[in-house]
Amino acid sequence: MYNRRRFLTSSLGAGAALGVSGLVPAWAVSASEGNMGIPALTGTNFDLEVSKFKTRINGRVASAVGVNGSIPAPLIRFREGDDITLNVKNTLDVDTSIHWHGLLVPFQMDGVPGVTFPGIKPGETFTYKYAVPQNGTYWYHSHSGLQEQSGHYGPIIIDPKDADPVSYDREYVLMLGDWTFTDPHRIFAKLKKNAESLNFNQATVSNPKGLLGMWGAMRMSPNDLADVTGETYTYVINGHSTADNFDMVFNPGERVRLRIINAAAMTLFNVRMPGLPMTVVQADGLNVRPVETDEFQMGVAEVYDVIVEPTEAKPFAFVAESIDRSGQVVATLAPKPGMRAKASALRAVPTLTMKDMGMDHSSMGGMDGMDHDATTDMNAKPSAQMDHSKMGHDMGAMSDGKMGGMDHAAPDHAAMGHGPNPNGPPVQLAKMEADIEVGPGVVNVAAMPTNRLDEPGIGLSDVPHRTLTYSQLRSLEPNQDTRKPGREVVVHLTSNMERYMWSFDGVKFSEVKESIKFMEGERVRLTMVNNTMMPHPIHLHGMFFDVVIPGYENGTHMPRKHTIVVKPGEKLSVDVTAEHVGDWAFHCHLIYHMHAGMMQVVSVLPNPQKMTPMMMKSMPADHSKMDHSKMGHDNMKEAK
Amino acid sequence: MTLSHLIKFASVAALTVTILSPAAFAQDSDDPAPWSMADKYWGADVMARSREAVQKSNGNIPNFMIMGDRLEWQDTDGDGSFLWDAQGWFGGDINKLYIKTEGEYALEDEEIEDAEVQALYSRAIAPFWDLQAGVRYDLEPKGRTHAVLGVQGLAPYWFEIDAAAFLSTDGDLSASVEAEYDLRFTQRITLQPRAEIGFSATDIPELDIGSGITNLDAGLRLRYEIRREFAPYIGVEWQKSFGDTADFVRRSGGDPDKIVAVIGLRTWF
Structure with a gap:
């Protein structure tokens, strides 16, 4: 199996002229052979190494923390119900961890330091073992510090043990990310010092909505759609910026399955493929009744599998636009390798409304949250006092x-x-x-x-x-x-x-x-x-x-x-x-x-x-x- | 400014820190663990350490900020003067230690005309307001020490307010209120109106201060944010003294009502 990103890393010096897409691009191996445009590991036994490494993003050298030297980390693919062993070696000088997002693993294998296990110390190899009763598209990432922001995330595909109700001729994994060349801890410190400082869509004299009226009075901003924006982030798909053009190929008439994972640290994405309807077949790894749509917003950590059926032999753009529309990343789905879909321009920036403040008077009629009468006495600190007479049976x-104290007689x-x-x-x-x-x-x-x-x-x-x-x-x-x-x-x-x-x-x-x-x-x-x-x-x-x-x-x-x-x-x-x-x-x-x-x-x-x-x-x-x-x-x- | 002044200030600051620290960083260790089911797999001790670390790192990481709000040259008498107005804080979301300093250096006389430094314990008491208490030490003129009680925060419609009352060891009571507003023309060009008004309860002739409203500085500064953290600016400021204070200023050869040009830098990190 060929580890593409590794190759890129090692060839950075000599191979700069080769460009970021490298010598063996995503399309070189057919989908049936498991190519996802990212390195893949299959089987039941997986060796993962968390390390600090240099890679190249958007033409710049980037210092990453990740798994097996690639961004994203390798695709882990196994079969539903199989007993899986994953050996995770930590070569960092700080603790690390891997959480298997959405997988129903025994809790001591869930990978959250301080909650389910102590974390993986520098130099230590931790072995995760589990079998999960599910299939679909999932992902894994660090739950330590801010390592996720630095590239410590990767996809998981669990193949169904029975027939897959979703049929497709070709598949790609698309991991959406928000890369930064700034130390994540510096970003956090900046937000603490001046929370608005990374927002370059603030109220101005010509756009004064946030200055006056209710917004100004409450000191809330209708322009605060994202804390960290395109000013700081380079949005990426499988580690590729728009310039790096992650390109996928198809033959007209094929059913192409896109497994889309929002692995960003802070960015909700609007996902669309102009001119190509998408049929959502899976949400967060679980199959859904097919829904055809043209665009959807993806929260961080959400996963959607969609089927597209391009019939025209032309390149289509896959656009992931940041919710605040300060930036986007475009990938290409094309009949031939090396093509580049035209990137659509960023759309106008929306603003928040009173409804977003939880103050929408127009919808009072149907409110279910206003019936305090029955619940006032229940207002207590979380899990403190409960009215046992009303306990769930x-x-x-x-x-x-x-x-104790329940009256079982009556x-x-x-x-x-x-x-x-x-x-x-x-x-x-x-x-x-x-x-x-x-x-x-x-x-x-x-x-x-x-x-x-x-x-x-x-x-x-x-x-x-x-x-x-x-x-x-x-x-x-x-x-x-x-x-x-x-x-x-x-x-x-x-x-x-x-x-x-x-x-x-x-x-x-x-x-x-x-x-x-x-x-x-x-x-x-x-x-x-x-x-x-x-x-x-x-x-x-x-x-x-x-x-x-x-x-x-x-x-x-x-x-x-x-x-x-x-x-x-x-x-x-x-x-x-x-x-x-x-x-x-x-x-x-x-x-x-x-x-x-x-x-x-x-x-x-x-x-x-x-x-x-x-x-x-x-x-x-x-x-x-x-x-x-x-x-x-x-x-x-x-x-x- | 003398060495003894410095020592005096440092000891007051150290005392403030000592008073603050238990409130700011105390850990109640007698409580039972908030969750502990992983203990039986990995050991109670190792999980206790890990749990403490993960809780601390998600919500209780101390931070700091240093802000040079006004580092500027003012076109005053003679060669003009250099003015600094800076503050820094260290602490968590609720409890912070603030250091504030403000002063003026006359370029012609080559001496500090005015300088003060404050060390304040700051506690968040409302969504947008901090209550601050501590000491102020005047480096120039004279070596006065004041007790300080104030509020700092964000008023409705985005006005930044810093108001404080000062009680000196001589029993003189004074106060100042500062208000700033950021009016953005673009995402990088901001006009900042700023006003500062001083009050005194008593005449303090040795400081050229009369009772009542003592002075008003009202300025407009236009800055360009090369980065959010680094913004040079130009501006004008109206500096006006009132009542007995104005008389004192006049008597000592100053102008109690003047407009000065300023050029400076606003920076934070």
């Missing part, structure tokens, strides 16, 4: 020794969150929500957050073509767990842009005293309220989010994601099945937001009387006919 919580089942019974009284989910107060770290508490799952993302509402929204997505396979959640955990995304403070519930990760608790086997609703002016790609390790789409709450094909963008001023919910015991990182995937404290841990506590989703499904739904004696009450004493 999941067997796990009841058999937990700590949950359980009020109506209030125990079995999910709404269409014939019974409305059921209020036991809700846990922190009391958020404005303070140094929290500028704004969204007065009227709205659900925005049916919107395509900032700046895409008025483009003259189709755009993808979360609400269009449906899982291809039926959902395994269709239980109603027994509990709702509300997490507020909070910030002070001026001080560059980012947090959950106003508490920075450095200040966290207690993790968020889920119970093994529990079905829980996680509601996120974005009180900030920025979209946050939120990632929970070890579990998938079943996205609760308004109008499809009782659906059987809810889309499942490992990362979801919560738009500014948005309140959205996802249902989660807490299957895998462990401490799981939960954070914003914008690296400097995480670094500033926008992170928590979700602990899935072991349940001695494990109730699997399948067992729950087979239980009668009508509570009046339930035989409570068989529901584990008998065993309560033993459990304690």
